[in-house]
Every structure is written in C-alpha cells, then in structure tokens.
Amino acid sequence: MAREEYHALRRRQVAEAVERLVAAHGLDGVTVAKTAAEAGVSVGLVQHYFASKDDLLRYAYTQLTERTLARAIEQAEELDRHRSRIQQALAHALAERLPLDEPRRAEWRVAFAFATRAVDNPNLAAVRNHTEAQIRARLAQAISNGKKCGEVRNHTDPDTQASRLLAHLDGLALHTYLDPTALPASAALAALHDYLSGIFPGRCRAHD
Amino acid sequence: MAREEYHALRRRQVAEAVERLVAAHGLDGVTVAKTAAEAGVSVGLVQHYFASKDDLLRYAYTQLTERTLARAIEQAEELDRHRSRIQQALAHALAERLPLDEPRRAEWRVAFAFATRAVDNPNLAAVRNHTEAQIRARLAQAISNGKKCGEVRNHTDPDTQASRLLAHLDGLALHTYLDPTALPASAALAALHDYLSGIFPGRCRAHD
C-alpha cells in the first residue's frame, strides 16, 4: 500500500471512532484519549495523524457529510434511472436525512451535534455550509426540472422552495429526534410527503 | 422581604447570569465559577442556592421557557383582543421564536443550546417536552378555532397540523440561525407566513 493511502486509511479509522463516540455519548463525550481507545490505538498515534482535536473533529465531520451527501445523490440517481417522478425520488433521498430508525437516528445525532457546534466553530461551519449549499443547489435543480416537466407550477421559485424544503425537513428531523412521542417517525415521513406534494402538485407530462 | 422571596430572587439572579453566559459563549462556556463572576457573587453562593451544576442549568432553562411561553401567550391574547384574524395572531406569536434580530437571536441561541443538551439530559428533556406540549396544545386549539370560524378547512386535523407547524417553524429558525446567508431572517418570516396561509386559506365568517 502506498504511504499516502496508508495515511488516509489511518485517519479514517480514527475518524470512525469519533463517530461512534458521538453517537454513543454526544460530542461532549469525545476526548482524545477515548477516541484512541475506541480506535484501538494510542493517544500518540492520534496526535501523529491530527494536529489538534479541532482538526480531528473537522475531519470526522467532513467525512460524515461527504458520505451522506454521496448516498443521497446515489439514491436520487438510482430513482432517476427508473424514471420515477421527481417528487418520489426526492422523497426517498430526503427521507435518508430523517431519524426514522436507529441507524439513521444515530447518524442524525452525529450530524446534528456537529452542526450545532458549528455555530461557535468557524472550521466546522465552513464544512457544514459547503455541504448544505450543495444540497440546496441540487434541490433547486430538481424543482427546476420539475417545472420543465410539468410537476411543478410555473411561478414556483426553485431557490426559495429549496431553502424552505430543507428547513422543513430539518425541522421535522429535529422534532422527531428530540421528542418522538410528540412527532413519531411515521408522522414526520407523512409530513414530508405532504409538503413535497405541495411543491409538486402536477404530473410529469413526458419522459424524454 | 420574606425569606422565601429572597431565596427565589437570588436563584433568579444567578439563573440570569447563566443565560447571559450561554448567549455569549454557548452552554459549554458555562462554568460555576464564571456564573458566579457574571452574577457578581462567590462560588459558594451559587453552591448554596443550587445543589449541583445540573440543578442550576435545569432551573435556568425552566426560567427561560416559562418566560418565553408567557410572552407568546400574551402576544396571542393581545391580538385576540383586537379581533385580528387567527392567522395574523399566530404569525406574530410564532415570529417571536425566530431569530429575526440580535435579541431574539440570543434568546433562540440559549433555548436551542438547552434543547440540544436535553437529548442527553433527561432533566432538561422533561422541561422541554413539557413546554412544547403546552405550545402544541395551544396551536391545535387555535387551528381548531379557525375551523369553527371558517379560516381553516374542515378536513384539517388540528393536532397534526400543529405538530407540523411547530416543526416547520423550528426548521426555519434553525436554518436562519445556522446560516443566515442561506436563509435570511426576512426569508424565514416570509416562509412562515406562506406556510400559515396554507393552513388558514379562508376568511373568518364572523366574530362572535
């Protein structure tokens, strides 16, 4: 294995340990020593691969956002290949972001922990805003496509609706996460579908 | 001043110092020593009035939620007295929860910090869920009133819509808070109004 590959691999191993710790005990529960133990390495190794704890957290967060974004894109493209309605494709892709079951709940927990810390941490904020901008752009593109296709009304503004959709999604996710009795996962999913129906009231006139 | 009053006053003074610290430096920035300094008292005093740091935070959070809830209710009742449309009254009351300007941003920051910590802290979670339930109930009541009045469609389910409305609101607040460039405060407010228009499409047939 090339030296560089090895380097990247090690960093990923440690970053994954961070994720597990955040999922289990929150961001406050992450310490360098615990991370090293979780990854089965020494503190020195962690220090060798990361200049500081902040550096470590930033890397872990970047890793996480890139992975989830890639998965969402893949989801959307998969459904696109099957010529589903845009609304359907979005519903599936966005549902990935809802804490519907335990694995997704854990992922959301980690992503959210980082997002909130990003408020006071410009490094993390940069990572978050970059990813969010990508997602928003893709959503806007999807809505724009919907207009050409006839699923979306002509006077709909893609950028505005994309922002609102994302906010709505995260609001549902937040509430389901914080108090699942008040907003059960199924209710959140139903709300997402209804909201999407509001943006995509029509039928696609034709596929190609 | 009665013994008990004095006691309550002291506790409030300290809790207010906690709020200022959270607003300025986040929940992580709150230490017992800093709280004492901010309140202009000694560490011993804080210890005297609060059994533990957790106790202190719980009290501060309770204080905060009660105050904001009372303000929202007052807002709504004020507008009710002026016989505004229910939609208008809700719009005003709910806008209080959006980080539209610096003071509200600071308040939201504090409330949000506690809400997120509530995930790992059953004590704080109890405080949060209790308040949220009250708000949801009032929203549902407002929507229900809207049905009787003709502002709301007959097939609308008040509880469901109240939950979704609250989630939407918090999603907007969250996004505006985390990245005001992506979702400016004005856009969040506009989104809230549009969303409310969806629930309240009609006109009130009559007042009394």
Next chain:
DNA sequence: TTGGTTCTAATATGGACGTATTGTCAACGC
C-alpha cells in the same frame, strides 16, 4: 553500517473544572 525520517507508544505537564471543606458572621430562639 550509519543516519535520518516516519510511525507509534508511554508518560509528563499544566490548566480547568465541579464539588467538598472549612471558616466567618449575623440573626434568632431559648
């Protein structure tokens, strides 16, 4: 072989923090 990086580990350091302990002083009941 020698010498120098790179990788990994163990341990040291210094600071921050929550809380316990102790002391002081005033008010109050007896």
Next chain:
DNA sequence: GCGTTGACAATACGTCCATATTAGAACCAA
C-alpha cells in the same frame, strides 16, 4: 447570653483533559 442555624466566602481537592515531551521501532537512503 448562648448555642444553633442559615447565608455567604475562600480555598482545597481530586479528576479529567489537550497537548508536549521523550523514547523506541521500523524503514529507507547514503
């Protein structure tokens, strides 16, 4: 008057943490 209790302050204690330091092992170059 005198002990007791409540309000407050100062400081001590023990823990945890990020990071610095030091040391050794592995590998490659000269």
